Amino acid sequence: MKMSFRWYGTGNDSVSLSDIKQIPGVEEIVWALHYKQPGEVWEVEEIQKVKDELDEYGFGMEVVESVNVHDDIKTAGPKRDLYIENYKETLRNLAKFGVKVVCYNFMPVFDWTRTDLFHPLPDGSTALYYEKDKIKQDPKEMAEYILKECKGYTMPGWEPERMAVLEELFEKYKDVDKETLWENLKYFLEALMPTCHETGIKMAIHPDDPPWDIFGLPRLLVDTESIDRFVSMVDDPYNCLTLCSGSLGSNPKNNVAEIVRKHADRIAFAHIRNVKHFPNGDFSEASHRDCDGDTGILDIIKAYHDAGFDGYIRPDHGRHIWGEKCRPGYGLYDRALGIMYILGAWDLLDKLSK
Ligand code: DNO
Numbered sequence: 246m247k248m249s250f251r252w253y254g255t256g257n258d259s260v261s262l263s264d265i266k267q268i269p270g271v272e273e274i275v276w277a278l279h280y281k282q283p284g285e286v287w288e289v290e291e292i293q294k295v296k297d298e299l300d301e302y303g304f305g306m307e308v309v310e311s312v313n314v315h316d317d318i319k320t321a322g323p324k325r326d327l328y329i330e331n332y333k334e335t336l337r338n339l340a341k342f343g344v345k346v347v348c349y350n351f352m353p354v355f356d357w358t359r360t361d362l363f364h365p366l367p368d369g370s371t372a373l374y375y376e377k378d379k380i381k382q383d384p385k386e387m388a389e390y391i392l393k394e395c396k397g398y399t400m401p402g403w404e405p406e407r408m409a410v411l412e413e414l415f416e417k418y419k420d421v422d423k424e425t426l427w428e429n430l431k432y433f434l435e436a437l438m439p440t441c442h443e444t445g446i447k448m449a450i451h452p453d454d455p456p457w458d459i460f461g462l463p464r465l466l467v468d469t470e471s472i473d474r475f476v477s478m479v480d481d482p483y484n485c486l487t488l489c490s491g492s493l494g495s496n497p498k499n500n501v502a503e504i505v506r507k508h509a510d511r512i513a514f515a516h517i518r519n520v521k522h523f524p525n526g527d528f529s530e531a532s533h534r535d536c537d538g539d540t541g542i543l544d545i546i547k548a549y550h551d552a553g554f555d556g557y558i559r560p561d562h563g564r565h566i567w568g569e570k571c572r573p574g575y576g577l578y579d580r581a582l583g584i585m586y587i588l589g590a591w592d593l594l595d596k597l598s599k
Pocket of ligand 1: 310311348349350356357401451489516562574
C-alpha cells in the first residue's frame with residue numbers, strides 16, 4: 246500500500262507540507278483544487294502549480310479527493326452531458342500529471358453530515374460527533390445550526406454559497422428517488438469508463454456518510470448489498486471504491502473488514518477511521534486505536550494486508566488534540582498518530598508473514 250495524507254493546499258490548510266514530510270511513511274499527498282466548482286474543467290496550468298509545490302518535498306500527487314460531481318449529473322438535469330464532457334477533460338488533464346485515482350461522491354445536495362464538529366471527549370480532546378436528535382428535519386434549519394456551531398469552518402457540501410441556494414438544490418432532487426439516483430450514477434460511470442481506460446485513472450466513489458437517508462434525500466452506498474450492487478452495476482476494473490471505514494462503520498451492522506475482503510480488488514483508496522457507537526444511535530469519531538471505537542480497525546488493516554492491497558491508504562478524520570486549531574477532523578497531530586498506528590500494524594504483519 247501507499248500511505249497518503251490529505252492536504253487542502255497552501256493558504257487553505259493549517260498543516261504545511263513540511264509538517265507532513267516529518268510524518269514517517271507518507272509518499273502521496275491527497276489533493277484537490279478546492280476553489281473549483283462542480284462541473285468546471287481543471288486546467289493544466291492550475292494542476293501544474295500544485296505539482297511544483299509537491300515536487301519541492303518529493304511528494305506524489307496520484308490521488309485527487311475530490312473532483313466533485315455537478316448536481317445536473319446526479320439529477321439528470323439539462324446540462325448533464327456537458328458536465329460529463331468537462332469531467333472527462335479534467336481526467337485527461339489530471340492524467341498528464343500521473344494521477345491514478347479520483348475520489349468523488351454521489352451524495353445528493355450535501356457531502357458528510359455531523360451535528361457537532363468539536364464535541365468534547367473525556368480525555369480533553371474534541372472530535373466530530375453525530376447526535377441523532379440534533380438532526381433537524383428542515384435542512385435549512387440544520388444549515389443555520391451548523392453554520393452557527395462550527396466556529397467559522399464548513400463541512401464540504403455545506404458551503405455558504407450552496408446553502409444560499411438550498412431550496413433550488415432541493416427542487417432539483419424532488420423527483421429523484423433511490424432508483425433514479427442509481428440510474429444516474431450508472432449513466433455517469435458508463436460515460437466515463439472509456440476515458441478511464443484511456444487515461445489509466447480509476448474512479449473511486451466515497452460511500453454515503455452517514456450511511457442512511459437524511460432530510461428525505463436518498464443515499465446509495467450504505468452497506469454490503471449496495472456496494473455489491475455498485476461494483477456489479479458497472480463491472481469494470483476502473484470503477485472502484487474509496488472504502489471509508491468510518492462512513493460505513495457508522496452503522497454498527499456493517500462489517501467493514503468483510504467488505505474489504507470481498508472487494509479488495511476494487512478498492513483503489515482506503516480511508517481508515519474509527520467510530521464509537523452509542524446505544525441510542527449517536528456516534529462519535531475516535532482515535533485510530535482499535536479499542537477506542539467499534540469499527541474493527543485491526544481487522545480492517547489485516548484484511549487489506551491479507552489481500553496484498555497495493556492501493557492508497559490515508560488516515561481519515563482525527564480528533565483535535567493538544568490545542569490544535571485546524572479544520573474539523575483534519576488536524577496534523579491525531580492523523581499523524583493514526584498513521585503511526587496503521588504503519589505499526591502493517592509493518593508487524595509484514596514481518597510476521599516473512
Ligand atoms: C470526509 C471526506 C469526504 C470525501 C467526499 C468525497 O472527510 O472523506 O468529504 O472527501 O465525500 O467526494
